[in-house]
Amino acid sequence: NWGYDAHNGPEQWHKTYPIASGNAQSPIDIKSNEAKTDGSLKSLSINYSPGSIKSIVNIGHSFHVVSDDKENASVVKGGPLQGTYHLNQFHFHWGPSNDFGSEHTVNGKGYAAELHLVHWNSDKYASFAEATKNPDGCAVLTVFLEVGSAHPGLQKVVEALGHIKTKDQQAAFTNFDAASLLPASLDYWTYFGSLTHPPLLECVTWVIFREPIKASADQINKFRTLLSGGEQQCPIVKNNRPPQPLNGREVKASF
Numbered sequence: 390n391w392g393y394d395a396h397n398g399p400e401q402w403h404k405t406y407p408i409a410s411g412n413a414q415s416p417i418d419i420k421s422n423e424a425k426t427d428g429s430l431k432s433l434s435i436n437y438s439p440g441s442i443k444s445i446v447n448i449g450h451s452f453h454v455v456s457d458d459k460e461n462a463s464v465v466k467g468g469p470l471q472g473t474y475h476l477n478q479f480h481f482h483w484g485p486s487n488d489f490g491s492e493h494t495v496n497g498k499g500y501a502a503e504l505h506l507v508h509w510n511s512d513k514y515a516s517f518a519e520a521t522k523n524p525d526g527c528a529v530l531t532v533f534l535e536v537g538s539a540h541p542g543l544q545k546v547v548e549a550l551g552h553i554k555t556k557d558q559q560a561a562f563t564n565f566d567a568a569s570l571l572p573a574s575l576d577y578w579t580y581f582g583s584l585t586h587p588p589l590l591e592c593v594t595w596v597i598f599r600e601p602i603k604a605s606a607d608q609i610n611k612f613r614t615l616l617s618g619g620e621q622q623c624p625i626v627k628n629n630r631p632p633q634p635l636n637g638r639e640v641k642a643s644f
């Protein structure tokens with residue numbers, strides 16, 4: 390099965406998922422001076438309801454905080470998006486050390502980790518699965534994490550990791566305000582791309598906030614205490630795909 394090691398990592402994925410060599414793959418390196426400021430980009434409207442956050446699960450190469458988008462939904466609209474996108478889950482990407490663990494980079498600079506808030510267009514599509522088959526199906530809001538003072542909101546997520554040490558373990562995780570993980574400024578870059586690991590579908594409008602949030606080294610180190618396998622029990626030391634070719638895609642800036 391695919392992973393992030395030399396034998397099953399990003400360089401091998403194209404053998405099983407040919408779209409890995411597609412022309413709209415993610416992540417990318419954002420060259421800020423080539424991003425075009427687009428005055429027509431609306432501001433983002435993010436409405437997260439703590440009541441929609443339900444559980445946290447170890448998925449083997451990462452962990453997901455799962456949102457149940459039935460009743461009091463957590464939604465994003467505006468910005469580059471047409472329609473309302475519901476929060477499906479959020480997760481992080483990290484590396485073996487805190488000096489580089491993000492997926493997207495900015496002018497070649499990597500961050501310690503990267504938060505992905507994954508949404509799908511439930512106005513147009515009946516399920517997340519169906520949404521992933523369409524270019525306007527998904528939207529991922531992305532926040533960079535840099536090492537600094539501990540993040541109070543993140544601390545609740547970090548403490549929950551103790552209950553999901555091994556693959557497929559899940560625990561209740563409720564009443565969490567995902568908005569607490571957003572930076573003060575909502576200035577963002579946006580471009581069209583893909584899921585950053587298999588099935589790598591090209592269905593994502595990426596929204597990447599320019600301002601990182603700060604987390605302590607300890608908090609980020611706790612990500613690496615998660616174990617990836619049933620029997621082999623090795624820690625999840627990295628789960629970040631390197632930047633992919635832009636292939637002429639335009640990156641727009643809201644600022």
Ligand SMILES: NS(=O)(=O)c1ccc(-n2ccn(-c3ccc(F)cc3F)c2=O)cc1
Nearest residue numbers: 505507517518521529583584585586587588
């Ligand atoms: N890192 S990321 O770009 O935010 C990202 C990467 C991969 C996924 N992902 C993995 C499996 N799926 C998935 C799950 C159910 C389904 F029906 C279709 C999918 F693509 C998915 O959306 C979701 C998000």
Ligand SMILES: [Zn+2]
Nearest residue numbers: 480482505585
């Ligand atoms: Zn991700």
